[in-house]
Amino acid sequence: MRAIVINSPGGPEALQVQEVPAPVPGPGEVLIDVAAAGLNRADVLQRQGHYPVPAGSSEYPGLEVSGRIAAVGTGVEGLSVGADVVALLTGGGYADQVNVPAGQVLPVPAGLDLVTAAALPETAATVFSNLFMAAGVTEGDHVLIHGGAGGIGTMAIQMVAAFGAVPMVTAGSPEKLELARSLGAQVLINYKTEDFVARVREVTDGRGADVILDVIGAKYLQRNLEALAVSGRLVIIGLQGGTKAEIDLNLLMRKRLAVIGTTLRARPTEEKAAIMQAVKQYVWPLVEAGKIRPLVDKTFPLAEAAAAHEYFDSGVHTGKILLTT
Structure with missing residues (x-):
């Protein structure tokens, strides 16, 4: 063969x-x-x-x-x-x-x-296992999805919406954001021109996201923690933005945050x-x-x-x- x-x-x-x-x-x-x-x-x-x-x-x-x-x-x-x-x-x-x-x-x-x-198979298994089995997304949760126009992102938007939660996405162009909107995303953030932390706080009346699905890694770690609500969950499934970063443990403890790192393949x-x-x-x-x-x-x-x-x-x-x- x-x-x-x-x-x-x-x-x-x-x-x-x-x-x-x-x-x-x-x-x-x-x-x-x-x-x-x-x-x-x-x-x-x-x-x-x-x-x-x-x-x-x-x-x-x-x-x-x-x-x-x-x-x-x-x-x-x-x-x-x-x-x-x-x-x-x-x-x-x-x-x-x-x-x-x-x-x-x-x-x-x-x-x-x-x-x-x-x-x-890979997208459905990755999204469901991480957002619903690991992070416990439930109806009404605000879920921030980084890379909303990719294979994982487009699946995550639809799945989050189908289960009654609120999909929020970041993407790098108006065209990609429009695609995300057509799939059910309710909050659209152009990461090249907007601060996603500020936008998430704005649309949640200062509360923050309940769950964040992140493919970036180190580059976004601190900002992701800032964007989370109290008892929020950060799920890291990619390292496009690097592998090493310092973490503010005071912020982590004060907000009672959970950081979940997973891979599916192994x-x-x-x-x-x-x-x-x-x-x-x-x-x-x-x-x-x-x-x-x-x-x-x-x-x-x-x-x-x-x-x-x-x-x-x-x-x-x-x-x-x-x-x-």
């Missing part, structure tokens, strides 16, 4: 198409003929040499796919050959076929085409399976009802993975970028 390999870290040109041995499903695994794979920032970090592959995982990038089950390993129940599915991976999605633990595989939501469905298989079952229970019905839709910016053939990464690196995209086989 074909797979995208990284022989040495670097720019998009580091992604090369090669013929490699096809995988064989082991006990508890399913083999998927990949229809499409989602491009995530973790793939970019892996390409650059900044994200070591977890032990025992595929060396090929790709953390989510859609496709059709080609074979099932021993002990797998409830999944059969020929079924259209999506899957959350630890790696290996940039390929014609991939092995996945059965617990990380879900049916494609009714009414969604197979290729578009590839935009769901979690144990059992935890990922539990997250995916929660997604199936709470998110899939909203997708099937049309209240949440995966937003796909552009698709590229698998062989053009380098071009897809170049487009991602440009920062102009909104929503997800997919690789199709």
